[in-house]
Amino acid sequence: MGVNVTDKRITIKELTVRNCTTGIYLKNSNNSLVIENIAIFNDNAILVYDSVNCTFHQNILGNNTERGILVTNSRNFTVSNNRVYGNGISPYAGYGLNVNFSANGLIKQNYAYENDYDGIGLFDSSNCTVVENNVENNRLNGILLSTSPNNLVYHNNLINNTIQAADFDPTNRWDDGVEGNYWSNYGWFDLNHDGIGDTARVISGGNQDNRPLMGSFHSFNSAMGYYVNIISNSTIEDFVFFESNSTLSIHVSNSSATQSFGFCRVCIPKALIVPPYRVTIDNGLTEVLYFNSTVYDNGTHRWIYFTYQHSTHEVDITPEVFTDGLLFY
Secondary structure, eight states: OOEEEOSSSOEEESOEEESSSEEEEEESOTTOEEESOEEESSSEEEEEESOBSOEEESOEEESOSSEEEEEESOBSOEEESOEEESOOOTTSOOEEEEEESOBSOEEESOEEESOSSEEEEEESOBSOEEESOEEEOOSSEEEEEESOOSOEEESOEEESOSEEEEEOOTTOBSSOSSOOOEETTOOOOOTTSSSBOSSOEEOBTSOEESSOBSSEEEEEEOSSSOEEEEEESSEEEEEEEEGGGTEEEEEEEOSSTTOOEEEEEEEEETTTSOSSEEEEEGGGTBOOOEEEEEEEEOSSEEEEEEEEESSSEEEEEEESOEETTEEOO
16 A cells, blocks of 8 residues: 555645555545645555545556546545546556546546546546546547436547447536537538537437537636637647737647648637637738637627638737727727
């Protein structure tokens, strides 16, 4: 055993644990933090039992024989920004990030890849939100929901998993009412130019994503506390917000050698930049081929969509008119 905790309000931070049966073990450890640790080459990296209000953040959990993270019989937990990879060594079936017999969890912005079984799996767990995770190249399921009702799954990138996702309960939702998830093998069309697939993505087990994304999901902090979300079939090389002239600058490049046209669907907080917006590519030298300035609006955010011939570009999004700190329409 590595670190064994059976007390409350404990913080475990910046440890490296390897070659143990269990790297970090928590039981009855309410209100505890496990952050910025490395747990590699153990049988299990992190096991959590019978705990409430625990957070697991920015841990690196790789090449463990069985599991990366297992949360069981727990509630009100957060698992965020962890890198969980390569778990499961034959003959064991290894999991990346799994939640069993638990409720009311947030699973956000984790990178779960090349695990032997599930990237992210829920069993007999409910009322969890699975959002903004990158789930890639897992050898069985990308995301698995088994006997798990009333969960919300959206803004995840599901890339080249053997089974991208499986869900056997129709009470689970795979979009937030506006956007769903990116599926690398979706294969349908977007004829109305909004970055959302025109046909639902059917999920193994019977559920479906009604608003599948046509490109991968990205979320960027503007450094002012406002997040800008971008869905694109391009590679997003860089993102910068210039407060002095209220400009979002995005550098894009080809995501494949055969790609002809690119798009961006951008969700912009109005508190960051007041609409309407103007899109300029390469200081006006590259044509914006299609621009929809009002794809969606929920009162606090405006969604826009634009396309371009694929190459390496600098895209600037600005207020329609900005002069001496004043906006004009």
